Amino acid sequence: MSLHLHTIAQLAEGLRARRFSSVELARACLARIAAHDKPLNAFLTVMEEEALAAARAADAAIAAGRAGPLTGIPLAHKDIFCTAGTRTTCGSRMLDNFVSPYDATVVERWKAAGTVLIGKTNMDEFAMGSSNETSYYGPVRNPWNRDCVPGGSSGGSAAAVAARLVPAASGTDTGGSIRQPAALVGITGLKPTYGRVSRYGMIAFASSLDQAGVLAQTAEDAALLLGAMAGFDPRDSTSVDEPVPDYVAALARPVRGLRIGLLKEFFDEGLEPRNARLVRDALEVFRRLGAETVEVSLPNLPLSVPTYYVVAPAECSSNLSRYDGVRFGYRAENPRDLLDLYKRSRGEGFGPEVKRRIMTGTYVLSAGYYDAYYLKAQKVRQLISEDFRRAFAQVDVLMGPTSPTPAFRIGAKVDDPITMYLNDIYTIGANLAGLPAISVPCGFVDELPVGLQIIGPFFSEARLLNAAHAFQKETQWHSRVPRGYE
């Protein structure tokens, strides 16, 4: 079997057994990118030199017997994570020229674990989008059907892993941006509990919702990678000082007796019937393994989308104020005066979706509108959290679809933001409540992958990974590779 079809767990074993070197592995990834990425547009920056240097260092560590479980494993970072010395664009013209002087905590931690950074992946501009069409660098294409979107905003990472250009990649999830693309390209995507992974060095979109996570081929790989990125960081006041369990060790637990809540509100008229059937089939697998399923209702969950589209734009309107053309990033040519500098730098540097959200956010925070929008949204957010809390008093995890439909065609929804926003209807709830959630492949509709979403209570990542792993031992959906990328 070629190297690119290996999971991280398998690659790590091969590296330790010296069947291949980290340099060979890095070269294999670089070759795959060179051969396949042009039509996919998954990578914004490929770091050949740095990757090979890191791989050589990893090989030395392996030879010296200093290798950890991830030493020498090639990975990619979503271009939202700051990487010292390499440009970090966030998918925006605004940061086209931005070279970060420092590493994000996630970058630092994966580096410290001995991984090899191959490159930075494409994304929706400032992570605002559900299809990867808002990137300044052009859309990413879905390896299963290049006329379709890979989902967003972590579309580059998702496509890169699905096409087996790299074994896994980082992503961020503010309103489904890891899980929805993972579902749409048929891989495993984990969004941890808010505060589980440091946000330091991860360019902010909506600070109270943003959370870093992983896109991988399997739950096992996700467990390995989460262990290496999670943990308290004194540089992020919202990161939680909670011990990081051994996620890999927890994978093998049986799921017998697991109480699964079937999210009633998710099986609504918006859900494509064939997707619904695949999700129900997946639940049947869990029942066969001895899990119990009950239907659970979260009455306020349908308010997730409108709530999210008040809270997230409000925070983004403030977070993105720092891009003013003064200290870094895009600056308009020959400004007449200060106001002109601001207006044109921001007008020319940001794309239409980012502007739409900044304007929405500015509006909902304005004097006279704050109570009606922002404050009310915060109250609804509270109600949604309460719904989840009540549900988790009854069940161990909640399950449902990740996305209402399989991947749609590029361009199909770009002119209709509301329809586009509804794509995130099943994923946003976990962000609003700060809960961990994972998407795993559970079948295909019209040759396009469909995802099953599992949501758990705070810090239940081990339980989610355990359930996902049990499912992946029973099914082969996660092992399917798109045609042309085998």
Added chain:
Amino acid sequence: MALARAAGVRVMEWETVIGLEVHAQLSTHAKIFSGSPTAFGAAPNTQANLVDLGYPGVLPVLNREAVRMAVKFGLATGASIASRSIFARKNYFYPDLPKGYQISQYERPVVEEGTLDILLEDGSRKTIGITRAHLEEDAGKSLHEGLRSFSGIDLNRAGTPLLEIVSEPDLRSAKEAVAYLKKVHTLVRYLEICDGNMQEGSFRCDANVSVRRAGEAKLGTRAELKNINSFRFVEKAINYEVARQIEVLEGGGRVVQETRLYDPDKDETRSMRSKEEANDYRYFPDPDLLPLAIDAAMIADVRRTLPELPDEKAQRFGRDYGLSAYDAGVLTASREIADYYESVVRGLGKDAKAAGEQLTAPKLAANWVMGELSGALNKAGLEIGVSRISSKRLAGMLARIADSTISGKIAKEVFEAMWSEERDADAIIEARGLKQITDSGAIERAVDECLAANPAQLADYRAGKEKLFGFFVGQVMKATGGKANPAQLNELLKRKLK
């Protein structure tokens, strides 16, 4: 000024209402959210790290030292300390505001409902309410001087912790406003939470000023005065603004809510921006920072670090040293003055009597610290901490007044000498032969010679012109080089003139 004088005659009909917003830069070692040093005067942009520069991806982490200082202020003003307060973002664009928002506190500040007492001119006390005191970060500075066709940005100050102290609109005159401002200034320095340096901008003040007809309950429309960063300017700016508003109202006009800038060169306030032009700051809780929790243990811990506060100290000075409220107030205006004064009293011995001067030792010390010493310091532009005459040397000299070695008058000469030389009072008295003549024989001889030399005046005196007593004192003093002991001389003269 003509305007202010003109208003003076009508002032009875109008009531002035003032509230002050003081920005005190907290003397923490590091900035409030970034860990950068807070040193003043360094080369531009050398004291700013990525957090201060608002780089993509960076996050604020609260400096607990700043919180302790805010709590200290709250405790010192009898305020309530919020067990949970919220940091909010104040959004506006300005080149010296790197993130496009300032992290401040809005709806739930750390300190609420405190009070400070001020001493009015008539000697009575007035309690001024403190609405709130909240923590926030300072902005950087825009530099225009010496730059052509562009502006410079210095972000060294960006992120420096500020405590914004907002008073109730309890102040009724510019003088009260100044008294309050001085009181806040004294307090923050006592607490060692702010160096109080107004030139460097570490203690700044804005004033909200309005007027209303006497007896009216509703507040008038206010103007916010900026750039009044000295005690003198505060008084002048308020007086100008009050007169302006009265003139507008009496002319049938309306005061508009606006921000006005004080121009000290022209002594006037000018409109900066109206309410309509004001920013909508779109405050909302900062999602990067958790609510600030302060528990009872921390409050108790901070309480233990509270020094003796100015009011307590002034009361003690009144009680222990028999000083008037005014004297006690002046001598406790700063910890340095109070410490100096107490050191002088200790050196002198609190219970010593200044025989010749009919004064208690503490009062004698008070007179000299507030009089000669303070005058000399002012003239030299020095703080008491670097006085050319140490408290020990001053006590040494006062001891010579107390034991009648020198008179108060001679002491002034000794003081001047001490100011310019290193020697102690005793050495100066010795070298210059300033020792008081207490030998009654010597004084008597001088008196006799004086009376013999002035027979006409003697005759007049005896004929009832008793005012000439002073003349004889003067003559004897002149003859003895001012060294005759005044009490002894008086007694002898009275006897001889009979």
